[in-house]
Amino acid sequence: MSREIFEAIEQIEKTKGIPKETLKQAVEAALLSAYRKNFKSSHKGVSVVIDPVSGRIKVLAKKLVVENPKDRATEISLTEVRKQGLEADIGDWVEVEITPHNFGRIAAQTAKQVILQRIREAERELIYEEFYEKEGEVITGLISYQEGNNIIVDLGKTTGILPAPEQVASEVYRPGGRMKFYIVEVRKTTKGPKIILSRTHPGLVRRLLELEIPEIHDGLVDIKAIAREPGVRSKVAVEARDKKIDPIGACIGNRGSRIRNIIDELRGEKIDIILWSERPEEFIAEALNPAEVKRVELDEEQRVATVYVDQSQLSLAIGKEGQNARLAAKITGWKIDIKGIPVGEEEEIGDGEETQDTP
Incomplete structure (x- = not known):
């Protein structure tokens, strides 16, 4: 069984990309837990290792070399040390093998669930680290299914969540549809990374x-x-x-x-x-494209820009339902008041009858 565990570790490294040493340490920790539970050991100097060559599982214990051992769990005689072919003197600490005869079977039964859990945790950590580095980036995913108001997106190694506020009202998210998503946030949870996506x-x-x-x-x-x-x-x-x-x-x-x-x-x-443009007048005029702006007057204190356009350009400058003016105000950071110049008064700009005031 020990060799099978070691081969499984190597296979998982190849297929899952989890470092062999990470898995080996997780398995050794699980086996130590199994040993302590089944053999009622409280000795802190006990460890379990997997031989990287043979794959054999060994239970080792650190013991103090003494003439007459009183506690066999923590002490060993010099004679016994010599029998095991170890080099040590009285007062030295040595590491000796104490693997029980039936430990392989017991360890396999007890540790299996723990090993699988550690492997899952290691996989989740790798996925978290991979996606955490991608915060603020774009990723392609497949629409999987809807869960409440959220859309679950298949990202390959894991899934992401497209919450309702991050969904575009005019878009239809059909299962199997391929789309690009913005990674807003990656959170670490007990069930694995929670990846928040956005289309807005x-x-x-x-x-x-x-x-x-x-x-x-x-x-x-x-x-x-x-x-x-x-x-x-x-x-x-x-x-x-x-x-x-x-x-x-x-x-x-x-x-x-x-x-x-x-x-x-x-x-x-x-x-x-x-x-x-660094010049607010120029930037505001550009922001109102495709409308042609005749003049921009700035109130620096109130951060309000009064924009003059030909009467024929007024509806274009404002946009459908005020959209063009709204976006121009948002991108420039200025409140924009658009005024139409009546026909025949192009040279002498004054207050037009129609205006659009944007927040």
Whole structure:
């Protein structure tokens, strides 16, 4: 049986990726527990080891070499030491084998459940460490099933949870569907790692852009800010480190090929790529794309921007149900008040009748 245990350890290392030494230590600890339970041993100097060559299980005990042993559990005579071929003198501590004749059978029966538990714990720890390092990254998973309001996602070695608040209202999560998910958090629990996924997090858009666009991946183009209304529309502000690079063109790609792949992954969510600027007036004007902005006035103290557009551009600047203005306010950090310029008053900008005030 001992050899079978050792072979199982080696096989699990190959198939599960758990280090052999980790498993060996877990098995030895389980066997020691089995020995203490079955042979009523309280001697603290007892250990159980598996010989890496023969696979044989040995129970060893540290004993003090004395002339006349009074406690056979902790002491040994010099004569007995010599019989066992050990080199020691009176007063030395030696490690001697005390393996009971029937220990292999008892150990196998008693330790089996403990061994399996330790192996499961080691597997869980490895999975936790692997996914903990992936927090803030994107992973591909298969929709498995729904549990309450949560969607359970198959991630290969384990499963992840897509909670209701992290689900996009317009998306359908059918079992077997393959999607990309943002890893929000990895928690350690007694039942293994709990991996919280998201389809609504702005980080999903950021990571998809990094995966799809080489200039962003290589650091030639920076993503400065993202504002998102999941499933509907996102605005992404970008800046090129090299003036020779067109950051918007790099993100969109030839005939929109690059950005289209990301839109497809987000199930049709529109993405506006805008140019970031240190100057608030310029950044706010860019953020209201596709509307053309005539003028931006800033109230620094209240952090309010009054934006003037042609009357014909007013509905475009505001967007459907105020969405464009809302996202522009979110990505710039300014409250935006949009005013339409009546026809014929383009040169002399004043208060228009229609306005949109965004928080």
